[in-house]
Amino acid sequence: MKKILILIVISASFIWSCKKNTDDSSTVDLTYNYFPVNIGHTLIYDVDSLVYDDNTGHTTIDTFTYQYKEIVSENIIDDEGKPAQKLLRFFRKHDTDIWQSVNTWIESRSNLNAQKVEENIRYVKLVFPLNATKNWNRNAYNNLGENIFSVDYFDQPFTVNGTVYDKTLKIKKDSSINAIEEIRGIEIYARNVGLIYFQSDSINTQPNAPPSTGTKSRGFRYRLKLKSYQ
Secondary structure (H helix, E strand, O other), rough: HHHHHHHHHHHHHHHHHHHHHHHOHHOOOOOOOOOOOOOOOOOEEEEEEEEEOOOEEEOEEEEEEEEEEEEEEEEEEEEOOOOOEEEEEEEOOOOOOOOOOEEEEEEOOOOEEEEEOOOOEEEEEEOOOOOOEEEOOOOOOOOOOOOOOEEEEEEEEEEOOHHHHHEOOOEEEOEEOOEEEEEEEOOOOOOOOEEEEEEEEEEEEEEEOOOOOOOEEEEEEEEEEEEEEE
């Protein structure tokens, strides 16, 4: 009887040990890989920008196209005393041009969120763990006013510049689309890659003053599409 009791205890201990290993939090998908921070991670984008100008009494549209590159260059401690990375930024007009340095931003990723400091303004880019019901204030750490982003879809395929990314995350900000204004913001991230698509529209349309007819618009449309990464 004593031997049987010992075997029962050993068996129970083994089962509990297996259960603990199965439930280990290290196996939980915390979705951090939507925002890679490894040194050397490089993203190159094609950028299209349309600027609407109505200063002459009618709308003129200027088109700008160029390429943009980001490189995670080194680990640092940011001005809040937290681990972060330097993000080197470059620009060029055409594929054959030499990259021109723009400036340096700072990015960081904690177990709670991913942040970027752009032109000395801190933004909350993502929050973790990500899921289909997440929303957050992108301007939580600056004084620009509330700017709510929410998850539109999660782990779905998306194609950019002919490349299919199997698991992507789409987030969007609160939009305002009507006869007078069009304000829209969309970002799409891919696992182990980061941002692959960015769209920002801010257009204000007003009727021309008499005796002119029609409407005039001012604002911009901005598109950033991933070309390559490493």
